[in-house]
Amino acid sequence: MTGFLINVLMLGIGATAFMDIIALLQRRLFGTPSLNYAMVGRWLGHLSRGVFIHRPIGKSRPVRGEAALGWGAHYLIGVALAAVFLALAGADWLSRPTIMPALAFGVATVLIPFLVLQPGLGAGVAARKTPEPNTARLRSLLAHCSFGAGLWVTGLGGMLVLQGRGLL
Template identity: 50%
Template sequence: MNDVLSLIFTGIGATVILDVWGVIRKSLLGLPAPDYTMVGRWMGHMAKGTFRHDRIAAASPVAGERVIGWITHYATGVAFAAGLIGIVGFEWLHEPTIVAALVFGLGTVAVPFLLMQPGMGAGIAASRTANPSAARLQSLITHAVFGFGLWAAAELTSF
């Protein structure tokens, strides 16, 4: 498979694995399933020049926000896969290692901690949420699962 297609497949595959984890997490832990509508609302308001909200749920809805959110979610997965490849090189796609994927996946938690959560009104590293420690732990687990997904998806394309 072409390296660029492998990279795209790896990002999409890792994101699918993350979404499957979200469904499993709901049944195991009673946590809500993933819904990226608020991400879509945030992105929609960015297009209008507003990058930070006190509470994104209180912001006015944006047409197509659910679709925008899910597209952003998958595009982010592909962008993160590209970030990993930018660091380790395309060779990794042919011989993926789980350590590199997990370390990178955990590192991507900086994006929600420092960009998304503050921008959507949850504060740095979910500091303005009802239970910041639980939110942080779930973010770390989620990004570790994404890292695992990067490795698993790359394994599938490395044949």
């Protein structure tokens, strides 16, 4: 069980960091805006007060520590998703990480922002209430594809480290 938890932490943190690096590169190279995790923290902070949907979140009252809360949740969700992925793919996936299951899982996880986060932030289901819903949807899809790619890259890196130490 300890090995599974270590693998989940490694995959979740690594895949989420990979996703963030891709978002940073997109922002720096192309000016593509990315999700403001402080708004995720604000949304989470208001959940404890029974408020799920905001119209929009930017007009809702700020929550103390919302940026830290949002970023922390972002990484915890990444770890939780890695646990689901590893449970579905099987622990042996780490001994031979393949890209297709990881990418398919990343694509499937786009349902979370489409059905939970975007409606909660006031953007509607699948960002339908945004000025450019198809652009928002594509950005979400690319972000979650990068999470899937991050699972694969992190799995490869972990495999190479373990092989180098004679543990695989």
